[in-house]
Amino acid sequence: MTIREQTEALEERTLSPYATLAARSRGREREEELCPLRTVFARDRDRIIHCKAFRRLKYKTQVFLAPVGDHYHTRMTHTLEVAQIARTISRALRLNEDLTEAIALGHDLGHTPFGHAGERALDEIHPDGFAHHAQSLRVVKKLENDGKGLNLTWEVRDGILNHTSGSMPSTPEGRIVRLADRIAYLNHDIDDALRGGVLTDEEIPWETRYVLGRTHSQRINALVVDTVENSTGELITMSPRVEQAFLALRRFMFEQVYTNPIAKSEEGKAEYILKRLYDHFLHHTDELHAEFRRICEEDGAQTAVCDYIAGMTDRFAIQVYEDIFIPQAWNK
Incomplete structure (x- = not known):
């Protein structure tokens, strides 16, 4: 057996019945020889990390345009935090970490410069409209690798396309990334807003602080632990109490930060x-x-x-x- 085959056999024995097994992937658009070391999902992860679009995430806005300071989040740091949160949940639920990580690392490859402001601009002017999740899929299908794309597996492409509003991902790993994306951006956007003077700790709603905690690490830990404790592997969800606090925090951020004149001035x-x-x-x-x-x-x-x-x-x-x-x- 090759090392890849040993890994596939290990997945079969140890992962959850709900996990997406690499050996049972729906495959790639173009057939290619299998790697002797890596599963198809691990190979997808590596292709994404080494592609040009991934490197450019370092210099793309997350929320604050052209912030002064080295500690504000970029699209790259957001992507890495999504991958970390998603992998933690995936491992705890005994799902496929390689698939989870590949989707997470690729989910924002199609994002515009200047964050959602850039996305709005292209959506307004381009006759076919613009959505970053669809563009992320276009990046991996066609734009990378001199027009040949990365030839990723169906499961990774499905997770990338459906990581935001619209259809749900077909795999539990994709649904984990969809939730991890929200957990990551809400929490690191709070950090950036505090650093930029847009928010103070005292302004964060007391009910969310009581349920989720006061600090960045406390909030993420509460959300991740609650998700693991309330998910079945097939259904990825939070408890009603924590979900309510999470949604309240999201509403607060949209009202106080995402539309704030300081954050949006440019x-x-x-x-x-x-x-x-x-x-x-x-x-x-x-x-x-x-x-x-x-x-x-x-x-x-x-x-x-x-x-x-x-x-x-x-x-x-x-x-x-x-x-x-x-x-x-x-x-x-």
Whole structure:
């Protein structure tokens, strides 16, 4: 037996009856030779970590645009925290950690620069609309690897596409990532809001502090432990008491942080930048990189321009905007 086959046999013996086994994956869109060491889900995880879109997450906004300070969260740190929370839950429920981690690491690959402000801008201007979960799937199916995509398994692609609103993921591992995403962003956004002076500890609703705890670690621990204690493996859920506190905290964050003028003060500028870039490249497709000129021929100019802008980091979008629209100093 290969090491991969030994791992698959171990999964069969030790994982929950509800776990998604690598040996029973629905497979890839294009067949390929199996790895002698890694299961198909472990291989997917590694492909995501090594892809270009994953590296760009380091310079994409989470909530605060262009924050001053080294400790604010980015799309990369958010992704890593989602993966950590999801793996903890998955391990406790004896589900497939490799699948869970692959979905978590890939779930935001299609996010725009400037966070949800960028997503709104592209959704408004692009005729087909824009949603980051659908774009994340497009990244792994087509945009990575010189247009060939990463050829991920069906289970990972399903989890990436359905990690946010809309249809539920088909696997319990995907449903764990969907919940872990919310647990992660609510808690690290509180940290960033406290650091940025948008919130104080005393403003956090007392009922959520009483149920979930006062600190970052206490809240995450309470949510994770409660999820493990109340989930069956197939059904991923919280107790009514903890879920109610969690939803109250989410409402509070939307009211006090996600629409707060301090946190959102630069979003209008960010949306303006992306809309100007979209319009410019739509009329100057010859300025696109070769890979996106190819997409112009295959899927149309609007899709190619949307792909190009969605893949930008915050700082690259600003630099491109300045290069195109801001007069440069002239040197003799």
